[in-house]
Amino acid sequence: MKHFTDSHCHIDFSEFDENRQQLLSLCYAANIKKIIVPAVSPSTWQSLLNIAKNNQTPCQLLPCLGIHPWYLNGLTHDHLSQLDDAIASNRQQLIAIGETGLDGVIAKEQDNLTLQQSFFEFHIQMANKYSLPLIVHHRRTHQEILQQLKSTPVEKNGIIHAFSGSYQQGKAYIDLGFKLGIGGTITYPRAEKTIKAVKRFPVDALVLETDAPAMPLFGMQGQANSPLNLSIIFDKLAEIRQAPKQQLSEAIESNINRLFDDSRM
Numbered sequence: 001m002k003h004f005t006d007s008h009c010h011i012d013f014s015e016f017d018e019n020r021q022q023l024l025s026l027c028y029a030a031n032i033k034k035i036i037v038p039a040v041s042p043s044t045w046q047s048l049l050n051i052a053k054n055n056q057t058p059c060q061l062l063p064c065l066g067i068h069p070w071y072l073n074g075l076t077h078d079h080l081s082q083l084d085d086a087i088a089s090n091r092q093q094l095i096a097i098g099e100t101g102l103d104g105v106i107a108k109e110q111d112n113l114t115l116q117q118s119f120f121e122f123h124i125q126m127a128n129k130y131s132l133p134l135i136v137h138h139r140r141t142h143q144e145i146l147q148q149l150k151s152t153p154v155e156k157n158g159i160i161h162a163f164s165g166s167y168q169q170g171k172a173y174i175d176l177g178f179k180l181g182i183g184g185t186i187t188y189p190r191a192e193k194t195i196k197a198v199k200r201f202p203v204d205a206l207v208l209e210t211d212a213p214a215m216p217l218f219g220m221q222g223q224a225n226s227p228l229n230l231s232i233i234f235d236k237l238a239e240i241r242q243a244p245k246q247q248l249s250e251a252i253e254s255n256i257n258r259l260f261d262d263s264r265m
């Protein structure tokens, strides 16, 4: 029997308020038994933790705390000490730190790369302080992220979420011990470079994700993405790698178990 973990889904977002419990029941029935839920902003931390705690379905929600690089506007370093406090008081519930990272497009628009880098650095320190893996967002920032991960290594490693890029770029993260989050990108025929790379990566470096409600799959643009689409991403991955599905799903699930090394896994 195949079991899946959606390693990146914003199930706490308001898009899911109306049918969250029903959707999670459907996920469980579709063998998506665990969902990792990264946080994006201090204003949503408490509701995310509550949603995870009050979840009545057998589909397990595993929360993270962090500040996404898109949400830094108006934040100061005070929010970083709040992050430290929030992690300390909820450590038992948390599965990772994130989401954090560097976004090159936002950095250009808002001229805030230095701020992004200092927030990212703090998240790395938190991952090490609390012995948790890190969930990393990238966009046109592979070089800068790699530089930072090399100068301050994350002991428990983590996931490069929604990986897109070349084999060499992916391999550099894998060599550091990171897993690559494989998501909807591979359903787009134009993502040739990423598809070619994903074909070659060692299977023990791959995890699956939807990033729902963001990142709609090819052919579903304009619609909110759903964690249920994880199986479409998995099928596409099996096709790209020409891998037997049972074996591939087991390998990916054991990557999750090894990375998070948590009794809930």
Ligand SMILES: [Zn+2]
Residues within 6 Å of the ligand: 008, 010, 038, 099, 211
């Ligand atoms: Zn995300």
